Amino acid sequence: MSTQETGLPPTWEVRHSNSKNLPYYFNASTKESRWEPPPGTDPEKIKTYMALHHSTAANPSSYSMGHSDKDGKIRAAHLLVKHRDSRRPSSWKEPEITRSKEEALGILRGYEKRIRGGELSLGDLATSESDCSSARKKGDLGFFGHGDMQKEFEQAAFALKPGEVSGVVNTASGVHLIERYVNSRKLDGDHRFRP
Template structure:
């Protein structure tokens, strides 16, 4: 009998309590990841998730009413509320330098050279970098006000101008609001 999840052999769907999102785990390698592993039958996985991981909001990890899903690229500076990251233990750049760095990233993204999520993996000062900047679903009151206001002002698929918050400076991308996008890595 084939695996009803559509995942390759040895992989299973688990649920992150901290993010309230499903993730994929390989018992053999102990690898966990937010995106389905290579070789996944995505059509089978969609059916499995809809059937087995649904709750009041529908499929687990899909939005409750009034929530959106975004990714971001964060560049911290010395005046950020926590001027350190997984990339640098002590961040000494000025806010102006952080904005200049982010402007360079913004130009590369807008030119189509690179996607925000792909750049976030190596350049974002947020721990969400390992998930291509994906912050999951959030509603009003769950993020810093400046970030929230900018994110909710975006149309699905749009990328914000530079946004300043207590954390640093950000580019924010609102994900497209289609169920098939929620179960797969984001694509432009």
């Protein structure tokens, strides 16, 4: 991996966290590590590099299938668009996010239109467009229960019927679309769900 390929500044590289099963950025000189690209990263190059080398389909077998709606946990995916007023205005593809909240909403509504029109699934769009590191897992957040997520996110996710995609959800992290999984499993190749 070269800095020309990744768009990272010299001495920075992409590594993989075994504990989180996600890539992160590491400076070999200073030993600094971070989840978001360092300042000076070329946003287009890192976005392309990460999509090619660090995106994987959500793997249902990587989660315990013992969880279900009965034990109070659900499984969902999301697509996050951050803006300059987000609590951390940076992401795996952009070291500094400068768009306004209105611009973020416009972008997310465009994604929502494509999802509802059947052009792409939320997971497929999340892989390249989500500002959350869960993009590498098609937006899959795994199982979570009450109190595990920000209040607005949790309320929206738990209010969804299995297989349903939310409208725009605002949190301190940015603006989201959320998809609740059916019976906690993906069932067919185009990432639509059935009971």
